[in-house]
Amino acid sequence: MTKPEKKLPKKHKPEWTPEQHGEEFASSVLKGVEGGHDGLPEAPGWKTVSVKSPRKRQFLQADDYVRGILNRDRTVLGRAITLVESNAPAHIQQAQEVLRKLLPQCGNSVRIGITGVPGGGKSTLIEVLGLYLIERGCRVAVLAIDPSSSISGGSILGDKTRMEKLARCPESFIRPSPSGGALGGVARKTRETMLICEAAGYDVILVETVGVGQSEITVRSMVDFFLLLQIAGGGDELQGIKKGVIELADAIAINKADGDNRPRAEAARQDFEMALHYLAPATEGWKTPAVTCSALTGEGIPEIWSLIEKFLQITDGNGVFQRRRQAQARDWMLSMVKERLEDLFFRHPGVQRLLEETEAAVMEGSLPATAAAQRLLDAFENRRT
Numbered sequence: 269m270t271k272p273e274k275k276l277p278k279k280h281k282p283e284w285t286p287e288q289h290g291e292e293f294a295s296s297v298l299k300g301v302e303g304g305h306d307g308l309p310e311a312p313g314w315k316t317v318s319v320k321s322p323r324k325r326q327f328l329q330a331d332d333y334v335r336g337i338l339n340r341d342r343t344v345l346g347r348a349i350t351l352v353e354s355n356a357p358a359h360i361q362q363a364q365e366v367l368r369k370l371l372p373q374c375g376n377s378v379r380i381g382i383t384g385v386p387g388g389g390k391s392t393l394i395e396v397l398g399l400y401l402i403e404r405g406c407r408v409a410v411l412a413i414d415p416s417s418s419i420s421g422g423s424i425l426g427d428k429t430r431m432e433k434l435a436r437c438p439e440s441f442i443r444p445s446p447s448g449g450a451l452g453g454v455a456r457k458t459r460e461t462m463l464i465c466e467a468a469g470y471d472v473i474l475v476e477t478v479g480v481g482q483s484e485i486t487v488r489s490m491v492d493f494f495l496l497l498q499i500a501g502g503g504d505e506l507q508g509i510k511k512g513v514i515e516l517a518d519a520i521a522i523n524k525a526d527g528d529n530r531p532r533a534e535a536a537r538q539d540f541e542m543a544l545h546y547l548a549p550a551t552e553g554w555k556t557p558a559v560t561c562s563a564l565t566g567e568g569i570p571e572i573w574s575l576i577e578k579f580l581q582i583t584d585g586n587g588v589f590q591r592r593r594q595a596q597a598r599d600w601m602l603s604m605v606k607e608r609l610e611d612l613f614f615r616h617p618g619v620q621r622l623l624e625e626t627e628a629a630v631m632e633g634s635l636p637a638t639a640a641a642q643r644l645l646d647a648f649e650n651r652r653t
């Protein structure tokens with residue numbers, strides 16, 4: 269077959285790149301390449317223009333994914349996660365098949381969540397802790413939940429440079445937060461990614477999340493151990509920190525306890541210890557400690573790991589570990605049912621037709637809220653009122 273003479277499409281700048289972007293952002297993209305991607309056949313008359321990789325991607329069946337993941341093939345692992353992150357119905361179905369087949373090999377890792385204020389040193393700590401664990405023969409996966417990152421685009425780049433050494437280790441796997449808008453979607457993708465990483469033999473899964481909004485609660489609901497990272501600020505240390513977050517933590521680490529900052533970090537630690545005294549612990553049978561550390565010097569990091577090991581030993585012994593995992597799986601299922609029902613409800617044509625006027629009637633006081641709710645629910649169930 270002779271090559272069709274075809275003019276290359278004009279090069280376009282991408283619509284958006286972050287400031288000071290690296291090579292990962294193409295400086296130019298080609299417009300209108302149809303087909304030839306992800307194993308799809310090429311569109312007739314088109315020659316796929318490949319800038320870098322001439323290797324054609326094979327379309328993988330569910331069993332290919334499963335085999336690749338169990339064989340610890342990082343390329344297949346990456347592609348399986350992309351599959352899980354896809355919102356296309358066909359992909360969701362295939363991802364579920366892969367997950368179902370992998371499930372017997374899941375659940376053998378330690379799941380650790382790390383939260384704290386932006387800039388508190390979470391990524392730096394994960395790098396140091398990750399390298400420490402790899403030295404001890406572990407394989408480490410790092411995931412992130414950051415619903416804001418798909419908007420700002422910033423934190424992914426920041427974190428990647430923060431975890432440079434860890435990223436270079438063959439025993440590590442780092443995956444930035446999936447884009448996907450609502451926290452619910454991001455959480456589902458992260459949970460399923462976690463399961464895939466477990467099947468791929470990662471012993472420790474570290475989930476980083478920003479300490480804003482609802483994401484701490486989401487991460488708490490998917491991990492065994494939850495670490496709250498704090499830094500010593502000026503004045504009253506506990507001001508501005510949500511009490512609720514402290515109650516979720518299995519340990520509080522005051523980071524940046526180095527140089528001149530040491531005494532202030534120690535003072536903050538004492539404040540937290542005092543506050544913890546009055547709060548119910550996050551995990552039954554475990555007393556939440558407050559410690560200091562420095563992700564910069566590595567001081568205190570082995571001690572944090574010892575804490576986690578002790579926690580695992582205790583919670584395994586008293587059954588709390590197993591019970592929490594069971595409850596997490598059940599709650600996750602229920603929350604997905606609720607999400608789906610809510611979605612179906614508000615998309616229902618009968619509900620959509622009535623919603624606006626019913627809302628208005630409730631607001632002006634002409635219809636009681638209970639009767640209004642019943643009216644919408646009846647519309648959802650297609651019952652005449």
Ligand SMILES: Nc1nc2c(ncn2[C@@H]2O[C@H](COP(=O)(O)OP(=O)(O)O)[C@@H](O)[C@H]2O)c(=O)[nH]1
Pocket residue numbers: 384385386387388389390391392393426427430523524525526561562563564565
């Ligand atoms: N002095 C000092 N700086 C640190 C320490 N840990 C992190 N940093 C710095 O704090 C900044 C934010 O760190 P990063 O890990 O990105 O924070 P994250 O937003 O919580 O992930 C970076 O400039 C780090 O070098 C520490 O223990 N001591």
Ligand SMILES: [Mg+2]
Pocket residue numbers: 390391392423427476
């Ligand atoms: Mg970070």
